[in-house]
Amino acid sequence: MKAYxxxxxxxxxxxxxxxxxxxxxxxxxxxxxxxxxGVDEPDYEEKRENRHGHYRNPGHFMHYKREVxxxxxxxxxxxxxxxxxxxEASENAIPPIQNGEALHGAQWGMATCFPQPISMASxxxxxxxxxxxxxxxxxxxxxGVRQVFAPVINVTRDCRWGRTMETYGEDAMVNxxxxxxxxxxxxxxxxxxxxxxxxxxxxxxxxxxNYSDTSERTxxxxxxxxxxxxxxxxxxxxxxxxxxxxxxxxxSCNRRLLDDILRKEWGFDGFVVSDYxxxxxxxxxxxxxATESMAHGKCIEAGLDINxxxxxxxxxxxxxxxxxxxEEALNKAVLRVLKMKFAIGLMDDPFVDAEKANEIVRCAExxxxxxxAARESIILLKNEGVLPLDKAKIKKLGVFGSSAxxxxxxxxxxxxxxxxxxxxxxxxPIEYLKKYLEGTAEVIYAxxxxxxxxxxxxxxxxxFTTVVEGEGLDRCNIKLPKMAKAAQEDEAAMIVGKIEFDxxxxxxxxxxxxxxxxxxxxxxxxxxxxxxMSAWMDGAKAIVEAWYPGEQGSQAMCEIIFGxxxxxxxxPITFPRSVGQLPLFYDFKPSGRGYAYNDNDGTPLYAxxxxxxxxxxxxxxxxxxxxxxxxxxxxxLTNTGNFDGTEVVQVYFRGMNCDVVMPIKxxxxxxxxxxxxGETVSAQIKLDKEAFCYWNLDMKFDMHDGxxxxxxxxxxxxxxxxxxxxxxxxxxEMA
Numbered sequence: 001m002k003a004y005x006x007x008x009x010x011x012x013x014x015x016x017x018x019x020x021x022x023x024x025x026x027x028x029x030x031x032x033x034x035x036x037x038g039v040d041e042p043d044y045e046e047k048r049e050n051r052h053g054h055y056r057n058p059g060h061f062m063h064y065k066r067e068v069x070x071x072x073x074x075x076x077x078x079x080x081x082x083x084x085x086x087x088e089a090s091e092n093a094i095p096p097i098q099n100g101e102a103l104h105g106a107q108w109g110m111a112t113c114f115p116q117p118i119s120m121a122s123x124x125x126x127x128x129x130x131x132x133x134x135x136x137x138x139x140x141x142x143x144g145v146r147q148v149f150a151p152v153i154n155v156t157r158d159c160r161w162g163r164t165m166e167t168y169g170e171d172a173m174v175n176x177x178x179x180x181x182x183x184x185x186x187x188x189x190x191x192x193x194x195x196x197x198x199x200x201x202x203x204x205x206x207x208x209x210n211y212s213d214t215s216e217r218t219x220x221x222x223x224x225x226x227x228x229x230x231x232x233x234x235x236x237x238x239x240x241x242x243x244x245x246x247x248x249x250x251x252s253c254n255r256r257l258l259d260d261i262l263r264k265e266w267g268f269d270g271f272v273v274s275d276y277x278x279x280x281x282x283x284x285x286x287x288x289x290a291t292e293s294m295a296h297g298k299c300i301e302a303g304l305d306i307n308x309x310x311x312x313x314x315x316x317x318x319x320x321x322x323x324x325x326x327e328e329a330l331n332k333a334v335l336r337v338l339k340m341k342f343a344i345g346l347m348d349d350p351f352v353d354a355e356k357a358n359e360i361v362r363c364a365e366x367x368x369x370x371x372x373a374a375r376e377s378i379i380l381l382k383n384e385g386v387l388p389l390d391k392a393k394i395k396k397l398g399v400f401g402s403s404a405x406x407x408x409x410x411x412x413x414x415x416x417x418x419x420x421x422x423x424x425x426x427x428x429p430i431e432y433l434k435k436y437l438e439g440t441a442e443v444i445y446a447x448x449x450x451x452x453x454x455x456x457x458x459x460x461x462x463x464f465t466t467v468v469e470g471e472g473l474d475r476c477n478i479k480l481p482k483m484a485k486a487a488q489e490d491e492a493a494m495i496v497g498k499i500e501f502d503x504x505x506x507x508x509x510x511x512x513x514x515x516x517x518x519x520x521x522x523x524x525x526x527x528x529x530x531x532x533m534s535a536w537m538d539g540a541k542a543i544v545e546a547w548y549p550g551e552q553g554s555q556a557m558c559e560i561i562f563g564x565x566x567x568x569x570x571x572p573i574t575f576p577r578s579v580g581q582l583p584l585f586y587d588f589k590p591s592g593r594g595y596a597y598n599d600n601d602g603t604p605l606y607a608x609x610x611x612x613x614x615x616x617x618x619x620x621x622x623x624x625x626x627x628x629x630x631x632x633x634x635x636x637l638t639n640t641g642n643f644d645g646t647e648v649v650q651v652y653f654r655g656m657n658c659d660v661v662m663p664i665k666x667x668x669x670x671x672x673x674x675x676x677x678g679e680t681v682s683a684q685i686k687l688d689k690e691a692f693c694y695w696n697l698d699m700k701f702d703m704h705d706g707x708x709x710x711x712x713x714x715x716x717x718x719x720x721x722x723x724x725x726x727x728x729x730x731x732x733e734m735a
Contacts, residue, residue: 002092004347011342015335018092024327026091027334028316031300035276035309072111072143072361076354079144083350095350097192097341102148103166104132104410104550106139110423112366113551116410117152117178118528119377121168121572122547122611124648124670126181128373133185135366140191142360144352146344147192149240149273153179153226154197156529156573158583160206165410165528165548169572170585170608171667172222176229183234190344195230197242197275198251198262199223206582212246219246220695228266237270237340241304243278243285250286252278253295258303271305271336279307279315297324305333362423367552374549374556380567380612381575386460386520386542388563388614394459397437399445400514401464401507403526404430408557410528410548423551429464429524432554436562448510455517462561463511467527480507480531508535515539524557530575533605545571566614568646568672570715575606586716587663607717609650609667615641615677619649622712622721626732629689629703631725633712636682639675646674647714651685656724657707659696665716692727703730 004017019027070078079098087093104120105113114120114132123129140148152166153175168178183193200212200223214223230236239262241252251257252274262268282288283295296307297319307315319325341347380387405428427435434443446454455461465480514521515536522542525531537543544567546557559565576584586608621636637647651669655662668691673683692703707726713719724735 004342007348011339014342014347015338018094018338019331019335021092022334023091024320024330025313025317026094027330028313028320029090030094030334030337031306031316031330032312033273033306033308034311072139072357073354076143076352076357080351080354083144087350094338095341095346097146097337097346098144099147099149099192099194100145102136102140102145102150102186103152106136106143106145106148106361110362111136111139112362112370113407113409114370115373115377115550115553116165116528116548117168118165118572119547119549120373121174121178122379122545122569123373123376124174124570124572125376125672126177128369128376129178129181130185131369132373133182134189135185135369136182137186137189137191139361139366140186141189142352142357143354145191146346147194147238148186149194149196150186151179151182151193151195151230152197153195153230154199154201155222155226156202157222157585158202158204158206159529159573159576160579160582161202161529162206162208163202164206164573170574171572171587172225173667174572175226179226179230180234183230183236187235187237192238192270192340192344193230193234193236194238194240194273195227195234195236196240198227198239198272199242199257200246201242201244201251204583210244212244214246216247216699217695220699220701224261231262231266231268231270237343238273239268239270240273240275241278243275243281245286250278250282250288252304253282253288253299253302255302263303269336269339271333271340272303273306273308274299274304276309279304279312291318293318293322294324297322300325300333301329305336370550371552371555374553375559375565377547377549377569378556378560378567379545379547379569379571380543380560380614381525381545381606381610382537382540382543383612383614384541386522387544387561389460389520389522389561391437391440391562394437394441396442396444396458397433398451398454398458398461398514398518399430399433399443399464400448400451400455400461400510401466401524403464403466403524404428404433404445404462406466407551408526408546408549408553409551426551427554429554429557432558433462436558448507448513451510451513452517455514455521458518458520460520460522461514461518462522462524463514464524465507465511465526465531467531480511511536512539522561530573532576532578534578537605545569563614563643566643566645567611568613568648570609570611570648570650571606572608574604574608577603577605587666589661589663604717607715609648609713609715610717611648611715613641613643613645613647615639615643615645617641617645617647617675617714619647619712619714619720621682622723624710624723624725624734626725626734628731629692631687631691631710631732633685633687633710634682635684635712635721636680637673637675638680639677642677644674644676646672648672649683649685650713650715651687652711652713652716652719653691654709654711655694655706656709657726658694659704659706660694662694665711667716692732703727705729707735 004014083095086096101107104116105111155172155175156164156167156170168175186193200214202208279296279299283292289295293315296315430445523540525545574584618638623634625632649671652665653668669685671685675681695701696704711719712721726733726735
C-alpha cells in the first residue's frame with residue numbers, strides 16, 4: 001500500500017505524501033479542467049475517447065439534455081466509468097473531482113427542481129434552505145458529483161442585472177444566511193460547495209462582469225460578508241473567482257483577494273477555481289498579460305488553483321518553461337486540490353452505487369420539500385378583496401399568458417436546465433388548475449387576442465406573465481417584455497434587454513385588457529427580478545409575485561390563489577417605481593439632499609421585507625434585555641384575522657452615534673412566527689456581538705462604542721416598535 005493511502009493520516013499529510021511521488025506533468029494535469037456537455041449526447045462515447053489527457057484532469061462538467069433522457073442511474077454509471085478511466089490513465093490512480101452546477105437543484109438525471117434562489121430568499125427560512133441544500137447534496141453524491149458551483153451569493157444592488165434571480169437578493173445578511181445553509185447541506189454529504197462569484201461581479205447599471213470600482217469599505221461591508229460566512233460557518237471548501245476586475249486586477253489573478261483576504265485573513269483552506277474562461281479573460285479582455293500562458297501563470301502565482309473549464313495542461317507547461325509559473329506555486333495549487341480529494345473520501349472510495357441513484361434522486365420526500373419551499377416562497381403583493389378565490393363560487397376561470405403552460409422553473413443554465421426541465425409527474429400551472437377545478441368549474445385557457453371576449457364571461461381571471469432572465473440578459477429597462485409567437489412553434493419567444501419593439505403582442509396591454517374586462521383578475525408574476533408595474537398596477541386588485549417557484553410551483557400557486565395555503569413570503573429585494581430610481585436598495589446611507597427626484601418622491605413601489613397575508617398580525621409586548629455583548633428581544637404576535645398564518649418579524653438597526661457613517665437601516669435578525677387565527681404566541685429573537693460590529697475608520701471590524709436605534713416590524717418600511725441601546729466598553733446597555 002502506498003503511504004498516502006494510510007487512512008490514519010490527516011488529509012493534508014496524505015496529500016503531501018502523494019505530491020512527493022508525482023511527476024511535473026501529473027501535477028499540471030491536476031490544475032486543469034475539461035468540459036463535456038452531456039453524458040446523454042449521442043456522440044458522447046466518441047467525444048470522450050478522443051480527448052487525450054482528459055482522464056488525468058481534476059473535474060468534468062456534465063449537463064442533462066431532455067432531448068436524450070438519462071436516468072440518475074445512467075448518469076452514475078457514466079461518471080463511474082469516467083472515474084475508472086481517469087484513474088487508469090493517472091500515474092498514481094488519482095480520481096477526478098466530478099463537478100457541475102446545482103443552483104436550485106442538481107443538474108443530472110432530472111433531479112428535484114427547487115425554487116430559484118431569489119424565491120428561497122423570499123421565505124426568510126434558513127432551516128428550509130438547509131433542507132434544500134441537504135437534498136441537493138444527496139442527489140449530487142448519488143450520481144457521483146463531488147463539487148458544485150453554488151451557491152451564488154452576490155448581493156444584488158441593481159435589479160437590471162440579468163442574474164438577479166440566481167441570488168438571495170439585496171441584503172448581505174440574507175445572502176450570508178442562505179448561503180451558509182446551502183453550503184452546510186452540500187458539504188455534509190461530501191459535496192464541495194463553491195460559492196460564487198468572488199467578488200462584486202456586476203457594475204453600475206447592472207452590467208454583468210463589468211469592472212468593479214467599489215471601494216474596499218463597501219466591498220467589506222456588503223459584498224465580501226456572505227463569502228466569509230460561507231467559508232467560516234458554512235464549511236465551503238472551494239470558491240469561484242469572477243470575471244471582473246477589482247482594484248486594477250482581474251479577480252482570477254488578484255493576489256489581494258485570493259491570498260491576502262481569502263487565505264491569510266479568513267483562513268480559507270480549500271481551493272479556488274476560475275469562472276469559465278476567466279483565466280483567458282485576464283489576457284484576452286483585461287490585457288494584464290502578453291499571452292494566455294502568461295495569464296495562466298500569473299493566476300496560479302496569485303492564488304488560483306484550477307483553470308476551468310477546458311484543458312489547460314499546455315498553458316501550465318508553457319508558463320513553466322517561460323518562467324511565468326514556478327514549481328512552488330504549482331505545488332501549492334496541487335496540494336490544495338489533493339487535500340480536498342482526501343478530505344471528501346474520493347481517494348478512498350471513488351465510485352458510487354449506481355443501482356441506488358434512481359431511488360434517491362427526486363424521491364417523494366425530496367419532492368415534498370420542493371412543494372414546501374414553493375409554498376413559502378410566493379409573495380402576495382396586492383390584494384383588494386379578490387384573493388383567495390372561493391372555489392365554490394368559481395364556475396368559469398379565464399387563464400391567459402404563455403407561462404401558464406410552461407414549467408415554472410426559470411430559464412437558466414444552472415439547475416436542472418431551466419425551461420428544458422420536465423418530468424413525467426410534473427405539471428404546468430394550467431394543467432394543475434384544470435385538475436384542481438375538475439368537476440366544479442370550466443377553465444378556459446385563451447390567447448391574448450381573446451381576452452376581451454373571454455374575460456367578461458368568467459368569474460375570475462388569471463394572467464401569468466413571461467419574463468426570461470439569466471446570464472447575458474441584463475436589462476436596459478424593467479418593464480414586462482413584449483412578446484411574439486415563434487414562427488415554427490406555439491411557445492412564446494421573448495425579447496429581453498436588447499429590445500426590439502416591433503413585436504405583435506404586449507403583455508402590459510394584455511394585462512390592462514384583462515383588468516378592464518374583469519374586476520376579479522389576478523396578475524401572477526413569473527420573473528426573476530423586480531419589474532416596473534406602473535402601466536397597469538393601479539387597475540389591478542390582486543398581484544402575486546411567484547418568481548420561478550420550481551417543479552412544484554404549479555400546485556403551490558394554485559393553493560395560494562384558492563386559499564389552501566396562506567402566503568407568508570417577503571421581498572428580499574426592493575421593487576422600484578421606475579428604472580430611473582435604480583440602483584435602489586433599503587440600506588442606503590444618508591444623503592444631504594435625499595434620494596428623491598423632481599418627478600419622483602424616492603420611495604420604492606414595494607419595500608424590502610414587504611409581503612401580505614390573508615390574515616393580519618400585531619406585534620406587541622416588546623421587552624428587550626441587554627446582557628454582556630448580547631441583546632434579547634421578547635415579543636408577542638397576535639393573529640387578528642380569519643386565517644392561520646405565519647409572519648416574518650424583522651429587526652433593524654441604525655447607528656446613531658458611531659465612528660463612521662452607517663446605513664439608515666440594516667437588517668440584523670428575522671424570525672418566522674406562526675399563529676392560528678385569534679391566537680397570541682410568544683417569541684424571542686437573540687442578537688449577539690456581531691450585530692453591533694462594524695468597520696471603523698481604521699478598517700477594523702469589531703464592537704466599537706456607539707448608540708443604536710432598534711426597529712422591529714414586518715417590513716423595512718413598516719416599523720411598529722423602536723427603542724435604543726448603546727455600546728460602551730464592549731458591552732450592550734439599554735439606553
